Amino acid sequence: MSGAKPLTPLELVGLGTDFEVLANYAQNGGYRNVGSNSLRLGIDSIRVTPLKSTIEKILTQTGWNKKEVQSHSKISAHAKRKKATKEITSAFYIITHTGFKNILLETPHALNQSSNYKKYNLTIFGLTQPKNSLSSATIEELQRLLKRLEVIEIDICLDSTNALNLEGLRAFGALDTHFTTAYLNNPKNLTYITKLCYYDKQAKDDLKKSLYRLELTCKTRGKVGALFIPTDEIVEILNKIKATHDR
Template sequence: MSEAKNLTPPELVGLGAVFEALAEYAQNMGYRNVGESFLRLGIDSIRATPLKSTIEKILSQTGWIKKEVQSHSKISAHAKRKKATKETTSAFYIITHTGFKNILLETPHALNQSSNYTKYKLTIYGLSQPKRLLSSATIEELQRLLKRLEVQELDICIDSNNALNLEGLRAFGVIDPCFTTSYLHNPKGLSYITRLCYYDKQAKDHLKDALYRLELTCITRGKIGALFVPFDEVKAILNTL
């Protein structure tokens, strides 16, 4: 794999053509307020619920490290909240040879009550970050992991250097503001998009340039190369922006 052309996260899971079509739709038809701004679509998170034995076998074969989430980590508040509410009993990182560690393993109560804690909830997050592009070596490592898993959810991110039209999203339900982030759970009329999350990414990540992000949590199922994106539902969201 050439360093000159690193794969994007959509290409990583075999959805490059789908995202190119969505981006073309957004720029030419769907995004009414585009003006002089840009609109970029990507994948920021991938979720699966693999057997613990599968993960332990992958770790043994690759030599990657499993490390417990520490209190000073960026996601420690997330992990602590879930442990306090008894959603999970443990939280770990997987750290690959390239140092990529945005792979969270959680032991959820709901998935393990009757199965002797045999499954993890696995999240690969932070895949679309303006300041940290994925190297070809990291992409290869993620492919090694993902080809062993059945993906169940994707977080599609829609980035713009102009603030998006939250009023348009009210067509899908009640927007719940929480500090600097706005959420919309279980959007009306959509079957595969289960949550919208909107925030000022420049402020959150201390970026040099303006950047606003809308994340769509989408249900999917299958192996990489055979996943689907709810194309019409994403277009319906784009039409409101």
């Protein structure tokens, strides 16, 4: 890949073409307050459940560092909750040679309880950020990692410079709200999308310009290059948002 155009997170998992179709649909759908250049689709997180032996081998071969999540980190509260409920016994960052450390490795409680279950929870997060785009060197490192793992879940993000009317999302269930965040677990009538989360990203990340993000947690399965995304369900969500704008 040296000298070539860096891959985007979408291309990294082989979904660039699928997202072009969705992006065209979203940008040409006539959404009020969502102009042709104001809505962006991407991938923010990728989740896998790798074997313990696979992770140990990867760390040995790459020489990447593993550092325990500290109490002052941004995701410490997330890890602390899981430890309290005994979902996990430990949480670590994996840090690549380029310094990328948005790779969270969690040790499930069951890993220490049963010899029949030897899988970690691994999440690569923060892949689509307006402040910091991934370098080509980091993309190469993530590509080498993902080639050896099976993806089970991805978070698709829809970023808009204008606030979205969420009334249409109530068709999938009652939204829970917390400050500038609204979310819905296990939305009705959707098979592959298991969570909706909408928030003011400018407020959360202290951005200079307004940005609103809708994240869709989607079930998938397979190696990179052979994944699927629930296009029909994403279109249904876009249509619900559009319908409330058009009233």
